[in-house]
Amino acid sequence: MRVLTACVPMSHTESSESVDASSVDVTSVDTSGAPTATGDAAQASLNPRQQALFDAVRRDGFLTVDELAARFDVTPQTIRRDINALAERKWVRRYHGGVGLPGGAENDAYDARQTHLADEKRRIAVRLAEQIPDHASIFINLGTTTEAVARALSRHRGLRVITNNLHVAAMMSSYADAEVIITGGVVRARDQGVTGEATLDFIRQFKVDFGIVGISAIDADGTLRDFDYREVRVAEAIIAQSRTVFLAADHSKFGRPALVRLGHLSQVDALFTDRPVPEGMAQVIAEAGTVVHVAD
Structure with missing residues (x-):
């Protein structure tokens, strides 16, 4: 096992990224998803x-x-x-x-997401890991479902893993036959994610076999969404630098509102989930050419 840490100069734009208004969908509804004053x-x-x-x-x-x-x-x-x-x-x-559910301004707390639908995420992860061969190079982004995938890859041999997720890095660095590379950037205390311009610059230096991406929401028209603009930019870079893109998303992500547009299912080679997709999305997924794997 080897762990490599990126040493990339920090950009002056690390803490002042501007949001492209055309990429952001803002709704004026209550964000709690539950009864409040009523x-x-x-x-x-x-x-x-x-x-x-x-x-x-x-x-x-x-x-x-x-x-x-x-x-x-x-x-x-x-x-x-x-x-x-x-x-x-x-x-x-x-x-x-x-x-x-209404809302979409911010995601649930990371520790809450780690326990939410944990068994479903485990099954998704096992199914996805079956599609990753030994000696593959992979990106893994931030997310609790992608953490489950990292856990399911423990028996693989010769993996080269690039990640902006310190939870994943800590986990996979204990595997006997994996090389883990951590991106440069700013570490966020709330979820141990690494983001920023240095992260993007680092990812763009690589072209890997598989990009394993988690997501917060999938619209009915196939639009992929997340809550954090900086996380979205990292995921966009991973998708662009991966020969094959695998999306891991449990059933609760379908139709869930989230603030920032990430991309579209047509950019994803395979979707791994725990239930058959909603009937209204079957045609969208077919037109996107995305293969769907439903975990047992």
């Missing part, structure tokens, strides 16, 4: 099906109208009325063909 009185005004629908959206992140109609044994028109009732309270957000 309280118990507003919840009492919901019928049992509407309350159950809201609970399902909070649990799954995104559901199609057809899925909900089948689940509650009612017509799609009835489900749309229920969605409208919840959307008026800003508890959910309407999407084409479905419903998801």
Whole structure:
């Protein structure tokens, strides 16, 4: 095992990156994804099906109208009325063909994300790791699902890993037959991610076999989104410098709102997830040419 740390000069733009307004989707809805000022009185005004629908959206992140109609044994028109009732309270957000949580300004705390859907992430990681051959070169970006992938690669031989995720670097540096390279840049205390212009400059020096990318949200039209502009720029660089791009995303990412546009599914060779994709997205994924792997 060898660990290499990048020594790249820091750019003066490290702490003053400007956001391209054309890449940012800002919504003026409540960002909590749950009842706030309305309280118990507003919840009492919901019928049992509407309350159950809201609970399902909070649990799954995104559901199609057809899925909900089948689940509650009612017509799609009835489900749309229920969605409208919840959307008026800003508890959910309407999407084409479905419903998801509102908001999108910031992600959940990193430690909370590490335990959320942990088994689903583990299964996704195992399935993805099966597609990585020994002696491959790979990028791994920041994220709890990509950490699970790093864990699933423990038995691989001869890997060369470049990462901006210090959790991944610490984990994989203990593997007997892996070389780990840490990008340059600024380390963030909240999640041990490395970002900034130095990170981008470093990544652009390499061309690897596989880019393993995690994501915060996938829109119904196939747009990939995240919450942090600096993380998005790192992911964009990884995608550009990878011969094959693997996206790891659990089912809660479909239809979830997030602030910054990262790219599109058409830039992804394979999507690894834990459930069949929402029916409304099947055609989008087919047109994108992305292969979908559903973990058992």
